[in-house]
Amino acid sequence: MTKLKRIFMYIFLTAAAFISVFPILWMIISATNQSVDVTKGRLLPGTHFGENLTNLLQTIDLVPALMNSAKISISTTILSLLIASLAGYGFEIYKSKAKDVVFTILLLSMMIPFASLMVPLYRMFGSISQTMPAIGIDTLTSVVLPTVTTAFLIFFFRQSTKMFPKELVEAGRIDGLSEIGVFFRIYVPTMKTTYAAAAIITFMASWNNYLWPLVVLQSPEKMTIPLLISNLGSSYSPDYGVIMMAIVIATLPTAIVFFLMQKHFVAGMMGSVK
Amino acid sequence: MKKMMMLLMASVLFLAACSGSDSADGGGGSEQDSNKVTIWAWDPNFNIAALNMAKEMYEKENPDVEIEIVENAQADIVQKLNTGLSSGTSKGLPSIVLIEDYRAQSFLQAYPDAFHDMSDSFNVDDFAEYKIAPTSFDGKQYGLPFDSGVTGLYVRTDYLEEAGYTLEDLQGIDWNEYIEIGKKVKEATGKDMITLDPNDLGLIRLMIQTAGAWYMEEDGVTPALAGNEALKQAFEAYKGMMDADIVKPNSDWSQFVANFNSGDVASVPTGNWITPSVKAEASQSGKWAVAPIPKLSVEGAVNASNLGGSSWYVLNGDSSEAAADFLGKTFGSNADLYQQLVTEIGAIGTYKPASGGEAYEKADEFFGGQKIISDFAGWTEEIQGLNYGMHTYAIEDIMIVEMQNYLNGKSIDDVLNDAQAQAEAQLK
Numbered sequence: 001m002t003k004l005k006r007i008f009m010y011i012f013l014t015a016a017a018f019i020s021v022f023p024i025l026w027m028i029i030s031a032t033n034q035s036v037d038v039t040k041g042r043l044l045p046g047t048h049f050g051e052n053l054t055n056l057l058q059t060i061d062l063v064p065a066l067m068n069s070a071k072i073s074i075s076t077t078i079l080s081l082l083i084a085s086l087a088g089y090g091f092e093i094y095k096s097k098a099k100d101v102v103f104t105i106l107l108l109s110m111m112i113p114f115a116s117l118m119v120p121l122y123r124m125f126g127s128i129s130q131t132m133p134a135i136g137i138d139t140l141t142s143v144v145l146p147t148v149t150t151a152f153l154i155f156f157f158r159q160s161t162k163m164f165p166k167e168l169v170e171a172g173r174i175d176g177l178s179e180i181g182v183f184f185r186i187y188v189p190t191m192k193t194t195y196a197a198a199a200i201i202t203f204m205a206s207w208n209n210y211l212w213p214l215v216v217l218q219s220p221e222k223m224t225i226p227l228l229i230s231n232l233g234s235s236y237s238p239d240y241g242v243i244m245m246a247i248v249i250a251t252l253p254t255a256i257v258f259f260l261m262q263k264h265f266v267a268g269m270m271g272s273v274k
Numbered sequence: 275m276k277k278m279m280m281l282l283m284a285s286v287l288f289l290a291a292c293s294g295s296d297s298a299d300g301g302g303g304s305e306q307d308s309n310k311v312t313i314w315a316w317d318p319n320f321n322i323a324a325l326n327m328a329k330e331m332y333e334k335e336n337p338d339v340e341i342e343i344v345e346n347a348q349a350d351i352v353q354k355l356n357t358g359l360s361s362g363t364s365k366g367l368p369s370i371v372l373i374e375d376y377r378a379q380s381f382l383q384a385y386p387d388a389f390h391d392m393s394d395s396f397n398v399d400d401f402a403e404y405k406i407a408p409t410s411f412d413g414k415q416y417g418l419p420f421d422s423g424v425t426g427l428y429v430r431t432d433y434l435e436e437a438g439y440t441l442e443d444l445q446g447i448d449w450n451e452y453i454e455i456g457k458k459v460k461e462a463t464g465k466d467m468i469t470l471d472p473n474d475l476g477l478i479r480l481m482i483q484t485a486g487a488w489y490m491e492e493d494g495v496t497p498a499l500a501g502n503e504a505l506k507q508a509f510e511a512y513k514g515m516m517d518a519d520i521v522k523p524n525s526d527w528s529q530f531v532a533n534f535n536s537g538d539v540a541s542v543p544t545g546n547w548i549t550p551s552v553k554a555e556a557s558q559s560g561k562w563a564v565a566p567i568p569k570l571s572v573e574g575a576v577n578a579s580n581l582g583g584s585s586w587y588v589l590n591g592d593s594s595e596a597a598a599d600f601l602g603k604t605f606g607s608n609a610d611l612y613q614q615l616v617t618e619i620g621a622i623g624t625y626k627p628a629s630g631g632e633a634y635e636k637a638d639e640f641f642g643g644q645k646i647i648s649d650f651a652g653w654t655e656e657i658q659g660l661n662y663g664m665h666t667y668a669i670e671d672i673m674i675v676e677m678q679n680y681l682n683g684k685s686i687d688d689v690l691n692d693a694q695a696q697a698e699a700q701l702k
Binding site for chain 2: 035036038039040041059118119120122123126127129136137138211214215216218219220227230231233234235236237238240
């Protein structure tokens with residue numbers, strides 16, 4: 001009976017794995033095929049890998065766009081981890097009557113779709129541009145700032161902090177550490193896996209972010225990778241081989257980040273402190 | 275602690291470095307410069323290529339004007355333009371933008387002050403008449419017409435022959451005759467006559483324009499669905515195709531292209547912009563031809579229609595004079611440019627004086643030696659002009675659902691009356 005169960009479980013898992021892996025496999029295969037073959041649904045690897053890559057490099061400025069995406073994603077990740085973890089830590093460790101009210105308001109802000117914030121936000125950056133063009137519309141900073149921390153991330157850190165032993169904080173205080181010292185010397189090292197999980201989530205979200213960069217970035221030399229891929233697909237006669245190649249390249253960084261931190265990611269999602 | 279502080283410092287420096295380089299190259303903040311013209315358009319092989327040719331010609335004679343062409347996807351341009359215009363900040367918006375004709379009125383009517391009046395920058399009579407209504411508003415000409423969305427019936431002559439037809443039999447037919455031919459073709463070859471995406475009613479749009487009808491009244495805001503004879507016939511023809519089992523369904527653009535590249539369908543009634551996609555399958559050279567688009571059997575219907583097509587618009591700002599001058603001297607009056615557009619990228623314009631030129635008379639071997647450009651240019655002049663109005667795509671969303679109801683057996687009058695009621699409620 002148990003053996004039969006196992007067999008069915010493996011059949012089910014194989015099917016599920018195939019369904020989730022197939023699109024990625026097809027993307028990679030398609031990157032080696034001509035556009036006509038891609039639309040016909042060819043499943044065999046082709047011989048056009050080099051050609052697609054050369055065409056891609058000729059049609060779009062891939063490297064600057066990758067650099068832009070990297071600058072934005074890395075700074076967003078570092079800043080938002082710092083800010084959100086400080087906030088999450090504060091919400092859990094310090095006592096205040098107002099904190100639950102503030103936290104509820106914060107959570108409610110998660111319910112507002114970004115599309116409805118876009119026009120006011122754009123206006124805001126429009127007026128910032130008048131006085132401080134260096135962080136106004138059409139700068140990489142303007143992409144980073146609105147996403148520099150999210151209610152979700154604060155929530156995530158607060159939930160993880162619930163499992164963080166408060167005695168450690170007190171021990172630190174008794175040993176003469178300042179409040180900031182307790183945070184950086186005791187909390188941060190203990191919560192490493194939580195940071196790893198949060199870093200992956202933030203990096204991916206930032207790397208794939210589309211709507212806000214689209215609206216706020218105007219000059220071609222500032223465009224990020226998702227924007228360029230969107231351009232490739234908008235032609236009357238799109239070259240699907242080249243598009244697939246671009247998507248493969250755009251997927252690589254997030255895949256690398258994920259695999260590097262995969263171990264911590266799983267641990268982080270379960271909670272850092274056991 | 276030290277590590278974390280280092281990280282913090284590094285990230286702050288990093289951000290500062292990003293913004294530093296931004297202000298140094300000054301790419302974006304140049305709208306004060308009245309000689310810098312920024313243009314947004316989509317499709318590198320088509321619109322962007324056309325712009326590059328125009329830019330080259332213009333800069334030779336006007337070296338002091340700097341023209342920057344920015345490529346954005348069409349949906350992205352709509353999004354950016356809507357956000358920018360509705361937030362009321364002109365910062366970051368381009369001097370010239372390409373807008374699809376179906377969408378133009380929604381921008382012109384919603385933001386009339388944002389667009390530059392082009393009436394004096396070119397001669398309206400030089401352009402195909404059907405382009406004028408969608409690109410003007412309130413008696414003023416805002417858009418400079420660009421590409422023609424003139425339609426044709428792309429057809430596989432080899433399949434036709436197997437079914438006992440020639441290209442001659444497809445001249446001047448209506449959609450019912452088209453279905454009859456489709457049935458014979460399917461009988462003889464086993465191939466479907468047409469490929470359709472149930473979520474895209476482009477075929478309905480091009481059908482009703484053969485009769486000079488549209489989803490809206492001439493005012494461009496009142497839905498005109500109930501009792502619309504052309505629309506009724508178009509729906510009936512659509513259902514006729516489904517019932518005759520000559521339709522191969524597709525669910526997106528790539529499948530649509532694949533269905534004719536792989537030789538699975540015998541004809542593609544659509545806009546001339548599909549030519550490069552048809553020719554992408556080089557092995558089918560000589561097997562294709564282009565016939566005039568079938569018409570509805572409504573009085574006054576013609577064998578010519580339009581699908582898609584866009585026009586250039588100038589946004590008000592410091593550089594709008596330079597932008598209008600650029601458009602007027604290139605796309606507005608340069609017949610040589612249009613000859614070059616045809617030869618090099620296969621773009622058919624709507625500038626009438628250009629259509630007599632040599633490039634238009636060239637025979638295309640892929641289409642069995644047919645002079646397709648000259649045929650398309652001829653059909654362009656026959657297209658019935660109409661005001662697409664503000665809500666083409668909003669109404670189409672309603673029609674897509676109602677079309678399914680109709681195919682499932684709801685009566686045509688109920689379908690159109692219900693669609694009318696929904697459209698009126700939604701667009702109030």
